[in-house]
Amino acid sequence: MNAAEIQIKNVSMVYPVNNGEDILALTDVNFDIQEGEFISLLGPSGCGKTTLLRIIADLLQPTSGSVSIRGQSPRDIRMQQKYGIVFQSPVLYDWRTVRRNICMPMEIMGIPKKERTTRITRMLELVGLQDFGYKYPFELSGGMQQRVGIARALALNPEFLLMDEPFSALDEFTREKLNEDLLSIWSKTKKTVIFVTHNIPESVFLSDRVVVLSPHPGRISAIVDINLPRPRENSIRETSEFYEYVTKIRRSFEGV
Amino acid sequence: MAIAKKEQRVVAIVWVIGIIVVWELAAFLLKYVVHDPMAATKLPYPHAVAMTFLENWKMLLEAGAVTFSRAALGFALGTSVGILLAVFMSLSKTMERIAFPYLIVSQMIPVLGLAPIIFNIVRDMNVSRVVIAAYITFFPVSVNMLSGLKSVEQDKKDLLFSIAANKFKVYQKLMFPFAMSYLFTGLKIAAPMAVTASILVDMLGSKSGIGVKILYALYSNSSNIFWASVLTSAFMGIISFYIVVFAERLCLPWQNTTPGKEGVRA
Ligand SMILES: Nc1ncnc2c1ncn2[C@@H]1O[C@H](COP(=O)(O)OP(=O)(O)O)[C@@H](O)[C@H]1O
């Protein structure tokens, strides 16, 4: 087997807090991610999912430990513009229309105008916002804004797609539809995805492996391989294998 | 939305008519009830002032234009300096710590004292007017712009950071557009102040400008001209404000419905 694409070694994160009681957000996190793998980081809120994602993305420096990606540092990867990030909140620019919000990172990366336009149109269709391209963010509901943030990251077709609870603001129907769409995009590009969620069925449906985190202090409590066949469609949620994985992961929480 | 606008207009009309009626009544009382012999000087009839206005509109307009254009020039200059200062201060904490106290001190010098000094240095009425208007303008513009640049959310910066955008791009794509609404708050405060400053400099011995008309009218006891000039000045201040409001509507179409941001007053 090849060396893992992403190696996370002994990563710990302490947030210094003014009153002296520092917050231990992550302690001694170790795991590898293979190239083209779909990984979920699953856990209750406050267990350090966002912290870990931000460390991988070079938005945060770990207190100790290291992340190595293809033998390089996260900073190197960031400077090569290989990350596409969906933040936990939509992070839209209020002064730009939906289309121009999706366009913005592509402008910075120097993608030609014609190519940008095609990608924007395709992404808008994908997230079901084709009629909202010329609206401003304030004219959209929270769920729609979040979908714009998703479209913006997908439009980059990044080597590493990092998503922080991208569907948590959406209703169940939209979420399941977008779960399926995300898988179909991913199956075409086979890029590495790190997907943060607190929804167990979602993590089972999407992932090759689910990294289960537990809080206080944040650490890995289990890593579960999901050996469901691909391509997966939403009907797989009704199979007993699916149900067994969900149960197994739920139990791993109860054991904490 | 349309109904609210219509209501606003009705309120405005009622107010204007109300003020005219009260004024007319007060002038009448002063003259015929209080029997003040100086009534026409203290408070002339509004219709008399209006007549003066109509008779002298050309002269008032010319004088107003001189004052207003210098104010506008100074306003533009002050805005540029203010924005530049804000950008420098936002670039580094040290820069801000060095510059900000000077900004505060600059506002402690009364313009009334500063204007003659400036005039003594430049020896030119037009330049003095522009400089003083600029001096008045730069502070509220700078302070509001800086507050805008410093209010950008970390998430929005992280997005650009994650795709390795350089500093110039960060300012171009995020900091400037974000700070625009703050900038306009500063501009709205500064615009009438620039006009006032320009009028003030008129009065220091200029040969043209609306401030000169006010001064001459005061000395020559022509109270109708005096009042017409004062009203013209007031009008200029209001106009300057609404020009900025109009520019804001044009430049920031996305925030027509969002509530305005708190400004930092000079
Ligand atoms: N900037 C910060 N400063 C201090 N504490 C933080 C900061 N960010 C997160 N934390 C704390 O670290 C822990 C993990 O946070 P986070 O990574 O956001 O968890 P999750 O994304 O799983 O909800 C929480 O207890 C949170 O309060």
Ligand SMILES: [Mg+2]
């Ligand atoms: Mg989080």
